[in-house]
Amino acid sequence: MTGAVCKRRPWLLGSCWALLATALGACADGAPRTPESGAGAAGGVDGHAGRGGAGVDPIAGSEGAPPARAPNANAILMGRCAKVTVQSQLLPSNLLIVLDRSASMACNPPPITDSPTCERDTERVVADLPNKWEITRDTLLQALGALPEDTVVGLSYFSNDDSCGVRSLPSVPLAPFDARQSSALRASLLNVTPNGATPLVGATVLAYRHLHDKALAGKIHGSKYVVLITDGEQSDICSDPGRCRDAVECTRLLLEDDVPKAASDGVGIKTFVIGVPGSEGARPVLSAIAQVGGTAPDSCEVSKGNCHFDMTGRERFGDGLRDTLKEIAGRALSCELPLPDPGSSGPLELERLNVIYSPPDGGEPTLVPQDSRKPCDRGADGWQYAPRAAKIRLCGATCDRVLGERGRGGRLDVVLGCPVQIVQ
Amino acid sequence: MPFPFGRACTENARGVRYVTPVAKAVFAVALAAGVLSGCAGTERPLFEAVVAATDPPPEVTPPVQVDAGPPGMEMRTLPLPVATPQDDEDAGPRPDPGLDPTAEFPWTESLPRAGTCRSGRYAGAFECVLEGELTGLPLSAAGEVAFTLTGSAEQQILTVEEGSLVGPLISASTITGKLDCTTDTFEGLSEDGVAGNPFFPGPFASFLGGEFDDQALSITGNFAMVNEQGQTCTGMFSVSIAP
Numbered sequence: 001m002t003g004a005v006c007k008r009r010p011w012l013l014g015s016c017w018a019l020l021a022t023a024l025g026a027c028a029d030g031a032p033r034t035p036e037s038g039a040g041a042a043g044g045v046d047g048h049a050g051r052g053g054a055g056v057d058p059i060a061g062s063e064g065a066p067p068a069r070a071p072n073a074n075a076i077l078m079g080r081c082a083k084v085t086v087q088s089q090l091l092p093s094n095l096l097i098v099l100d101r102s103a104s105m106a107c108n109p110p111p112i113t114d115s116p117t118c119e120r121d122t123e124r125v126v127a128d129l130p131n132k133w134e135i136t137r138d139t140l141l142q143a144l145g146a147l148p149e150d151t152v153v154g155l156s157y158f159s160n161d162d163s164c165g166v167r168s169l170p171s172v173p174l175a176p177f178d179a180r181q182s183s184a185l186r187a188s189l190l191n192v193t194p195n196g197a198t199p200l201v202g203a204t205v206l207a208y209r210h211l212h213d214k215a216l217a218g219k220i221h222g223s224k225y226v227v228l229i230t231d232g233e234q235s236d237i238c239s240d241p242g243r244c245r246d247a248v249e250c251t252r253l254l255l256e257d258d259v260p261k262a263a264s265d266g267v268g269i270k271t272f273v274i275g276v277p278g279s280e281g282a283r284p285v286l287s288a289i290a291q292v293g294g295t296a297p298d299s300c301e302v303s304k305g306n307c308h309f310d311m312t313g314r315e316r317f318g319d320g321l322r323d324t325l326k327e328i329a330g331r332a333l334s335c336e337l338p339l340p341d342p343g344s345s346g347p348l349e350l351e352r353l354n355v356i357y358s359p360p361d362g363g364e365p366t367l368v369p370q371d372s373r374k375p376c377d378r379g380a381d382g383w384q385y386a387p388r389a390a391k392i393r394l395c396g397a398t399c400d401r402v403l404g405e406r407g408r409g410g411r412l413d414v415v416l417g418c419p420v421q422i423v424q
Numbered sequence: 425m426p427f428p429f430g431r432a433c434t435e436n437a438r439g440v441r442y443v444t445p446v447a448k449a450v451f452a453v454a455l456a457a458g459v460l461s462g463c464a465g466t467e468r469p470l471f472e473a474v475v476a477a478t479d480p481p482p483e484v485t486p487p488v489q490v491d492a493g494p495p496g497m498e499m500r501t502l503p504l505p506v507a508t509p510q511d512d513e514d515a516g517p518r519p520d521p522g523l524d525p526t527a528e529f530p531w532t533e534s535l536p537r538a539g540t541c542r543s544g545r546y547a548g549a550f551e552c553v554l555e556g557e558l559t560g561l562p563l564s565a566a567g568e569v570a571f572t573l574t575g576s577a578e579q580q581i582l583t584v585e586e587g588s589l590v591g592p593l594i595s596a597s598t599i600t601g602k603l604d605c606t607t608d609t610f611e612g613l614s615e616d617g618v619a620g621n622p623f624f625p626g627p628f629a630s631f632l633g634g635e636f637d638d639q640a641l642s643i644t645g646n647f648a649m650v651n652e653q654g655q656t657c658t659g660m661f662s663v664s665i666a667p
Binding site: 102103104119120121122160161162163164165166167168196197198201202205206208209212215216217218221232235237238240242243258261262264265266267268339386387388389390391 | 518519520521522523524525527528529530531532533534541576578579580581604605606
């Protein structure tokens with residue numbers, strides 16, 4: 001049957017070779033060969049009669065079927081075409097939190113102190129109740145605790161003085177979120193009190209600079225995010241005369257120049273934005289930053305100000321912030337693999353690379369197909385090359401599964417030499 | 425089936441797995457003889473949604489189950505890769521080749537300051553010297569200056585309220601102005617001064633221009649008075665925050 005299919009469809013000869021080889025070597029242990037193992041395979045090659053067909057989750061199987069033994073992975077692993085197999089790991093996520101500590105963060109949140117009143121007088125009215133800064137700080141500390149240990153985290157404040165000061169070097173430098181980094185973040189947050197204006201633009205621009213410089217230096221790898229948390233807009237007084245003269249001009253510069261540049265393929269920094277109470281008037285601006293920064297939901301509209309995480313309408317600000325930070329932590333998990341070094345086996349051939357995933361608990365290795373039919377975050381299920389073929393990205397259900405089984409002993413291998421297997 | 429000649433597959437420090445040349449040769453013989461298999465039971469159809477992207481047939485051999493060591497994840501099929509000495513070398517961290525080194529994010533960095541631009545009541549003194557020598561001796565004026573700086577640090581500009589200048593035969597009950605917290609510059613103006621000094625008669629205006637010291641919480645700078653006759657009195661002033 002296999003041979004017949006291959007004769008009818010010579011362009012599938014490569015797969016037929018794999019099937020033929022598998023069939024020849026199969027079941028020498030006496031296990032019964034089922035009709036599926038032969039005819040089904042041919043049907044799959046044919047592209048019509050096989051179970052699932054195009055779009056089947058190659059890892060999880062289809063329609064509740066038991067996980068595939070996926071001998072196609074074995075075919076790749078064992079093929080003479082396989083030159084090198086490199087065990088790979090998901091690249092870490094890098095989160096640089098850019099936190100507003102302006103004087104207005106000292107106010108009690110609404111309804112105790114409404115935002116216009118807070119803007120005029122930043123005193124905490126009710127001393128017994130936490131102010132916006134304390135709620136943000138404590139919730140942030142809780143949320144950070146849920147991050148995977150290999151997540152790289154840093155923390156910058158704006159201002160870093162009590163005026164408009166901003167620096168690219170974070171107050172807590174980027175480092176993996178281990179016990180030491182957790183202590184450093186806690187100590188820093190607990191020693192800060194709100195004061196100063198809102199140099200939002202400068203803080204964001206310099207956060208991009210720091211992450212990009214670190215990446216260019218090879219100090220950080222993987223996905224990069226700025227998490228901007230603010231209760232307001234750029235202060236007029238905090239302009240940089242060399243670039244912009246007032247808040248409007250500086251904000252426009254950020255939206256039209258810096259945020260898109262950061263989100264571009266050559267930089268790859270996405271921007272999450274959280275607007276805490278007090279940012280009501282800044283909704284359109286904050287939403288625009290989130291949208292241009294690549295983190296806005298599909299259905300949002302900047303004019304409605306619903307593209308960022310808006311905490312202003314939340315009855316319980318702390319609960320909303322905790323949920324938001326948890327969601328960001330989940331979305332920021334990296335599903336990227338580094339490209340392997342082919343060593344002396346020759347130059348890396350992008351069309352001769354395959355990804356194999358072995359689930360935890362000794363599960364059978366499974367071939368992850370390349371799926372370029374849709375964007376990685378818009379329906380693809382498999383893997384794709386990142387822009388400029390700089391990295392490998394796992395997409396869709398494949399990414400979800402690998403992340404879900406993260407830390408439990410699963411394994412990713414990148415096999416060089418065999419023709420890439422793709423979803424059609 | 426365990427490999428009969430010791431460890432068939434190994435793995436270097438970077439996770440690159442390879443098979444020794446001896447093992448590779450034995451595998452070839454074993455495969456040809458049908459001794460080894462890659463199937464341990466029921467299988468699902470292959471290549472349901474996956475096909476080769478390129479036309480040339482991949483060189484594929486039947487899957488082989490190899491005892492790679494401990495159970496679990498280590499018990500798995502292995503490829504027949506090319507192992508080279510360079511595989512063991514640590515290439516070190518390399519930047520992502522897709523990054524754009526020309527991308528820049530310009531913004532003027534500012535050094536953090538320890539102090540603060542603080543609102544409150546500021547009080548101190550002024551003194552100045554009249555221009556010209558009407559009596560052959562230099563004439564001077566001196567007195568007290570006080571004002572309140574109000575406003576939110578969020579604004580970073582504090583406004584002068586409740587200001588006054590008081591000295592012998594000199595008084596002014598209003599001062600307007602501001603302290604710019606980003607530059608630490610202070611500017612004040614009084615336009616309702618009244619002087620009974622025969623050497624500096626009539627209504628006068630006064631100007632205060634100084635620098636805020638965020639450590640000492642004080643303002644020190646230049647002071648000047650000018651009357652309707654165009655006479656000027658220039659000097660210094662200094663105020664500090666009231667305890």
